[in-house]
Amino acid sequence: MINLSLNKKVIIFGFIFTFFSSFGQSFFLGLFNAPIRNELDITHGQFGSIYASATICSSLLLIWVGKKIDDYKILNYSFFVVTLLFISSLFFSFINSVYFLAIGIFLMRLSGQGLMSHASTTTISRFFERSRGKALSTIWFGLSTAEFILPVLITYFFLIYSWRTVWQGIAILIILFLPFVILNTIKSINLDSREADPNPKNKKLKIKSWRRRDVLKDFRFYIVSLNMLAMPWMATGVFVYQSFISDSKMWAVYTIPKAFMVYSITSIATLFVSGFLVDKFTGRKLILYMNLPLLFAMLTLYYFNHEIYAYVFLGLIGVSNGLANILGSSTWAEIYGVKYIGSIKALTTAFMVFSTAFGTAVFGLLIDQGFTIENIAFVGAAYIVISLALLIIFRKTIEPIRLSN
Numbered sequence: 001m002i003n004l005s006l007n008k009k010v011i012i013f014g015f016i017f018t019f020f021s022s023f024g025q026s027f028f029l030g031l032f033n034a035p036i037r038n039e040l041d042i043t044h045g046q047f048g049s050i051y052a053s054a055t056i057c058s059s060l061l062l063i064w065v066g067k068k069i070d071d072y073k074i075l076n077y078s079f080f081v082v083t084l085l086f087i088s089s090l091f092f093s094f095i096n097s098v099y100f101l102a103i104g105i106f107l108m109r110l111s112g113q114g115l116m117s118h119a120s121t122t123t124i125s126r127f128f129e130r131s132r133g134k135a136l137s138t139i140w141f142g143l144s145t146a147e148f149i150l151p152v153l154i155t156y157f158f159l160i161y162s163w164r165t166v167w168q169g170i171a172i173l174i175i176l177f178l179p180f181v182i183l184n185t186i187k188s189i190n191l192d193s194r195e196a197d198p199n200p201k202n203k204k205l206k207i208k209s210w211r212r213r214d215v216l217k218d219f220r221f222y223i224v225s226l227n228m229l230a231m232p233w234m235a236t237g238v239f240v241y242q243s244f245i246s247d248s249k250m251w252a253v254y255t256i257p258k259a260f261m262v263y264s265i266t267s268i269a270t271l272f273v274s275g276f277l278v279d280k281f282t283g284r285k286l287i288l289y290m291n292l293p294l295l296f297a298m299l300t301l302y303y304f305n306h307e308i309y310a311y312v313f314l315g316l317i318g319v320s321n322g323l324a325n326i327l328g329s330s331t332w333a334e335i336y337g338v339k340y341i342g343s344i345k346a347l348t349t350a351f352m353v354f355s356t357a358f359g360t361a362v363f364g365l366l367i368d369q370g371f372t373i374e375n376i377a378f379v380g381a382a383y384i385v386i387s388l389a390l391l392i393i394f395r396k397t398i399e400p401i402r403l404s405n
Helices: 006-024 026-040 044-070 074-092 098-127 132-157 163-183 219-228 230-240 242-249 255-281 283-290 292-303 308-336 341-368 373-393
Strands: none
Touching (some): 006 026, 006 074, 026 242, 074 163, 132 308, 219 283, 219 341, 230 341, 242 373, 255 283, 255 308, 283 292, 292 373, 341 373
16 A cells, blocks of 8 residues: 555545444344344344434434544544444444343444444545545445445354354454554545645635534534435334345345345445536535435335345435435535534434434334334335425525635
C-alpha cells in the first residue's frame, strides 16, 4: 500500500472497514438467530424485543461516541473502534443467557453496524468532494461483498463448527488484520485532509455548514430521514426473521441464503451506477427514486409465494440498498456541508440503527400476534408510499444554502 496515492489508500480503508461492519449488521446477526434461540429457549418475539432494546441503546450511545470523530485524528479513532469490535466479537461467543445476549447484541450493533460504518463513511464524505459519489459507491462494495460471501460461508461453517467457535474466529481475524490496514492507509490523514484536485483552479461552491443542533431544527431533515430509514428497518426485519419468511412461504432452508447472492449482485450493480449518478445529478435529487425498488419488493412478498420470487424479492431490496448506501452519506454532506459532518452522520447513523431496532421489534411483535408475512409486507409498502409522498411535496426545498465567495 506504500506506493499507492493517498486517495486510493483512503478508499481501501473505507472498503475494508465497511466489509467488517457486516459483523454487526442484521443480515449477519440474523444468521445466528435460530441457534441462539434454540439454545436459550426463547421465541421470535423475545429475540426481537432483546435485539430491538439492545439496538436502541447502542443508537443512543452512538450519538455521543460518533460525534468524537470530529475531535480526534481518524487514526486514533479507528484504533478505538477496532478494539471495541474485537472485544464485542469475543464477548458474543460467550453468550449463555438472555442478559448476555442483550449485552452482546448491544456491543455488536454499536461497534459493527454503528461505528465501523460511521468511521468509514464519515472519512470518505469529508475527504472526497469532487468524486464523493464514486468514492462512496466503491467503499460500499465492501458491505455488498460481505453480503454476497458471508451468508453461504457461515451456513457452511455451521456444519463444521459451533456458532461460538465461528465468533472466536471472527475476533482473531479482526485483531490480526485491521490494525495493519489502519497503519498502511490513513496514518497521515487529519481532519483537514482533502482529495487531490487535478485542476486546482476550479472554483468550489461554498455552502453553509450546519451544526447538529441546527440540523435538528430543520424540517427538511425529518422529511429526508423518513425516506432514508425505510430501507434499514424493513431490510432488518427481513434479515433477522428470514427463517420465519422461509417457513411462511414454504421455501427450502437454503433459499434465502442463496438469494442473498442475487441481493448482493443487484446491490453492487446499483452501487456502481449510483456513484456516477450522484456525481452527475447530486444525491438530493436521486432520493425520490431510492425506495421504489423496495416498494416493489414488499408487493412481491405480498402477492407471490413461489420460491423463485425469493430471488426477485431480495434482488429488488438489493437495488434500494445500493442507492440507500450512497445517498445516506452524500445527501447530508450536500445539504449541510462537511465541517460538522461527523456529528451529523453520528446522528443519522444513530437514527438508522434505531430504525433497525424498530423493524426488529415490529416484525417480532406482529409475528407473535399472528400476523402473516403478507400483512407485514403491506405495512411496509404503506410506509414507503406515505414517506415518498411527503418527499415529493417538499422536494424543491431540499437544497443547500449557498454562500457568496
